[in-house]
Structures are given as C-alpha cells and as structure tokens.
Amino acid sequence: LLSERTEQMMTDFLTAVLGSVVATYISPLFSLACCYQLPIMIGARVIEVRANIRRQAKVMPVEENAHKLASIALSHMATIKAYSLQHRFFQMYDAALLPVEHARRQQSRISAIVYAIQNSLVFFIYMCTFIVGSFFIEYGYLQPFDFLRILFLSQIASTRLAIVVTSVNDIVRSFVSSTTLVNVLQEEVPVDNLSDAGLTPGEFDGNIRLSKVRFYYPTRPESAILNELSLNIKAGKTIALVGPSGSGKSTIIQLVQRLYDPVSGRITVNGYDLRDYNLSYLRRKIVPVSQEPTLFDATISENIAYGLDPLEVTQERIVGAAKLANIHDFIISLPKGYNEPCGEFGAQLSGGQKQRIAIARALIRKPSILLLDEATAALDSASERSVQLALENATKGVTCLMIAHRLSTIQNADEIFVIGAGRIVERGNHNQLLQREGLYYNMCHRQITE
Numbered sequence: 001l002l003s004e005r006t007e008q009m010m011t012d013f014l015t016a017v018l019g020s021v022v023a024t025y026i027s028p029l030f031s032l033a034c035c036y037q038l039p040i041m042i043g044a045r046v047i048e049v050r051a052n053i054r055r056q057a058k059v060m061p062v063e064e065n066a067h068k069l070a071s072i073a074l075s076h077m078a079t080i081k082a083y084s085l086q087h088r089f090f091q092m093y094d095a096a097l098l099p100v101e102h103a104r105r106q107q108s109r110i111s112a113i114v115y116a117i118q119n120s121l122v123f124f125i126y127m128c129t130f131i132v133g134s135f136f137i138e139y140g141y142l143q144p145f146d147f148l149r150i151l152f153l154s155q156i157a158s159t160r161l162a163i164v165v166t167s168v169n170d171i172v173r174s175f176v177s178s179t180t181l182v183n184v185l186q187e188e189v190p191v192d193n194l195s196d197a198g199l200t201p202g203e204f205d206g207n208i209r210l211s212k213v214r215f216y217y218p219t220r221p222e223s224a225i226l227n228e229l230s231l232n233i234k235a236g237k238t239i240a241l242v243g244p245s246g247s248g249k250s251t252i253i254q255l256v257q258r259l260y261d262p263v264s265g266r267i268t269v270n271g272y273d274l275r276d277y278n279l280s281y282l283r284r285k286i287v288p289v290s291q292e293p294t295l296f297d298a299t300i301s302e303n304i305a306y307g308l309d310p311l312e313v314t315q316e317r318i319v320g321a322a323k324l325a326n327i328h329d330f331i332i333s334l335p336k337g338y339n340e341p342c343g344e345f346g347a348q349l350s351g352g353q354k355q356r357i358a359i360a361r362a363l364i365r366k367p368s369i370l371l372l373d374e375a376t377a378a379l380d381s382a383s384e385r386s387v388q389l390a391l392e393n394a395t396k397g398v399t400c401l402m403i404a405h406r407l408s409t410i411q412n413a414d415e416i417f418v419i420g421a422g423r424i425v426e427r428g429n430h431n432q433l434l435q436r437e438g439l440y441y442n443m444c445h446r447q448i449t450e
C-alpha cells in the first residue's frame with residue numbers, strides 16, 4: 001500500500017512538474033505562436049519598411065532634381081529677376097516636388113495602416129486567448145491557475161517581443177543603408193584626392209611634359225578628346241593653348257591638375273609621373289585660375305587664404321598677394337577692408353574684382369605652375385587691363401599654361417600651341433605662326449575683322 005501511495009505521489013509530483021514546465025515555457029510560446037502575434041507584427045513591419053524603401057528609391061532622384069533646381073535658382077538669381085523668370089521657376093519647382101509629395105502621402109498611409117494593425121493586434125490576441133482559454137478550462141484541459149500563468153507570461157513575452165519588432169524597422173533600414181554605403185566605399189576612385197601617399201620632392205622646377213596622351217571622359221568613352229598628344233613646356237615659360245571650341249584645351253589643363261588620369265601615355269612634371277605625386281602637394285604647386293572663379297561666402301581675407309593653415313598665413317602674406325594681384329587698393333577702400341564679406345558666390349563684387357581676388361588666392365600659395373583657363377574672357381576691357389596687369393605679376397618666374405580666346409592676350413607667350421581634333425596642329429610664337437598662314441593666322445584674321 002505504501003509503495004502504491006508513494007508511486008502515486010511520485011507520478012502526481014512528476015505530472016505537476018511537467019505540467020508546470022509546459023505551462024511556463026511551452027504553452028505561452030505555443031499560445032503566442034498560435035496567435036500569430038510575432039509573425040504578423042514582424043511581417044507588417046518588413047512590408048512597411050520595404051515599401052517605404054522602394055518608394056524612397058524612386059523619390060530620391062526626384063528630390064535631387066528639386067535640390068538642383070533650387071541651387072540653380074539661387075546661383076542665377078540676378079538672371080532670373082532680369083528675365084522675370086520667378087513664376088516659371090516656382091512652377092518648375094512645384095512640378096518637381098509633386099511626385100515627392102505623392103510618395104510621402106503613400107508612405108504615411110502605409111505607416112498608418114501598419115501602426116493600426118500592430119496596436120489592435122494586441123487586443124485581438126487577448127480576445128483569442130480568452131476564448132481558447134475558457135474553452136480549455138471548460139473541457140478540463142487547463143486549470144484556471146495555469147491559464148492565468150499563461151496570460152501573465154504571454155504579456156511579459158509580448159512586451160519583450162514588441163521591442164524586437166520595433167527594431168525590425170531599424171534593422172531593415174540599416175541593412176539597406178549599409179549596402180549602399182558598402183557599394184560607395186567599394187567603388188573604384190579614378191583619382192583618390194584624399195590619399196596621403198605619394199612623392200613630395202623638395203625641388204619642384206615646373207617642367208611639364210605630355211607624352212602621347214590619349215584621353216576620353218569616363219562618361220563618353222566613345223569620343224576621344226586627346227589623340228596621342230605630346231607637348232613639352234619648359235620651367236618658367238608662358239605657354240598658350242589656342243584652338244577651336246571643343247578641341248580639348250580645358251581638358252589638357254584638367255589633366256595637368258590631375259583631375260583625371262590619361263587613358264594612355266604619360267604626363268610628367270619635374271621629371272616624375274603625375275600619378276606618383278602626393279595630391280595635396282601637387283595641388284599646392286599647380287594652381288588654376290578659371291574664367292568664373294568661385295568665391296566663398298566669407299571675408300576677402302578668408303577667401304584669399306582659403307584652405308591654407310591659419311597658423312602659416314599672416315595678414316602680411318595676404319596683403320602681399322593682394323598687392324601682386326592688383327586688388328589691394330580696392331580692398332582697403334571698402335568699409336571693412338580685408339574683413340569685408342564677399343557674399344554668396346562673391347555676389348558683392350564685380351567680375352574683375354572676383355578674378356583678382358582669385359589671382360591673389362593663387363599667388364599666396366606661391367605656385368610653381370599657374371593654369372589660366374580664359375581668366376580674362378568674362379571681363380570688359382577696363383577690368384581686363386587690371387586683371388592682365390595682375391596676371392603679368394603672377395606669371396613672373398612660374399610656368400604658366402594659359403588658354404585664351406582673345407588672341408590679343410597671348411601674343412607675348414613664349415610659345416603658342418594650336419590644338420585641333422585632340423592633337424597639336426601648329427606651334428611657335430605669335431610671329432612665327434602668323435608667317436605660317438595656317439589655322440592660327442586664320443583665327444587672328446577672323447578676330448580682327450569681327
């Protein structure tokens with residue numbers, strides 16, 4: 001009898017333990033799984049995030065267009081006002097933003113539906129649990145106490161799981177963003193502007209040699225811009241590039257700056273291949289002045305010294321560069337002198353003044369090679385004279401490679417290269433080229449008769 005009682009007790013005990021384990025661990029999970037809470041919540045979130053990401057991918061280029069339009073409008077405000085184009089730009093901007101608005105509305109709708117499902121689902125699950133629980137209790141499959149345990153544990157579990165569900169949003173977003181980021185990081189950069197590697201020789205004489213350079217722009221590999229072009233520029237000389245529009249003059253200047261690398265052939269400066277130099281060293285030695293210099297929304301001093309170590313640049317150096325660039329007298333006539341703001345894109349200055357500040361910015365770097373891409377083309381004849389004077393100062397003792405459409409501005413160049421169809425078709429000084437009566441002669445003749 002004793003053994004029978006003991007056996008019965010043991011069985012009861014084991015059943016109670018097993019039942020309690022099942023009730024504590026398996027039943028709540030089972031009930032949760034049965035209630036579809038987790039899969040539905042996660043599923044809804046994933047659908048929402050994916051839909052939003054897909055929509056975002058479509059919206060992004062549209063948003064970029066709108067941003068571009070806004071920045072064009074800002075930088076050409078004077079032209080827009082002059083031609084009364086404000087209304088047209090408003091319409092274009094509105095039209096550009098319409099698809100964005102549409103997509104954003106769709107995104108909000110999807111988010112609202114998902115939010116509603118998630119929140120009502122909890123109450124729906126309580127309802128299901130009570131219905132199923134009362135059924136089990138009624139038919140003796142479950143004790144009321146166990147049911148309460150299940151309910152209590154499911155609540156704890158669902159709160160924890162809700163945290164997981166909210167993170168799904170971030171996980172999917174991070175996954176998509178990190179994929180984009182990794183793609184960007186893995187993209188091959190033709191010229192790595194941030195690299196610290198490369199030569200920084202103590203001597204930099206300014207000899208430039210282009211040997212059989214072939215080049216096409218990466219976006220247009222089918223049209224060759226330079227065809228095995230070779231030219232040699234001696235240190236300290238002033239060289240002019242002339243030729244018809246689109247013949248590749250600015251491209252040569254960009255290659256010498258190493259904004260691009262030649263497809264084949266070599267460009268050497270100071271005897272070394274451009275690719276071997278440290279880029280920031282190279283950019284200090286080879287300085288460009290373009291037709292429309294970019295000034296920043298900062299003071300004149302800051303614009304002249306832009307990018308240089310503030311500890312290295314004294315006011316004396318800034319003033320020295322401004323004097324050489326023939327702009328000092330104008331600067332000191334301003335109410336705040338060197339601390340006068342230039343305005344956005346240098347809007348508070350004339351074309352000639354901007355150009356001379358840009359020349360001062362180039363000169364303060366003490367370049368060995370100066371690249372002038374139609375530096376006086378946008379100026380009237382009075383401004384051109386003062387900029388020309390600034391350039392004469394700037395080019396003393398440095399190698400200067402210049403492009404000019406007005407051939408009168410390059411007559412004194414040591415050598416003139418006439419570019420045609422990506423090659424050098426004529427070379428010599430002004431008088432030699434006139435005597436040849438070739439392309440240069442015709443260009444000069446056309447400009448005199450115009």
Ligand SMILES: Nc1ncnc2c1ncn2[C@@H]1O[C@H](COP(=O)(O)OP(=O)(O)OP(=O)(O)O)[C@@H](O)[C@H]1O
Nearest residue numbers: 217219220225243244245246247248249250251252
């Ligand atoms: N970033 C670019 N991508 C693709 N093609 C370009 C790019 N820049 C210039 N080109 C093309 O390369 C050719 C040479 O242009 P480049 O600016 O060197 O000529 P250019 O002789 O300086 O002309 P211009 O005298 O009119 O300034 C042109 O046909 C031009 O359309």
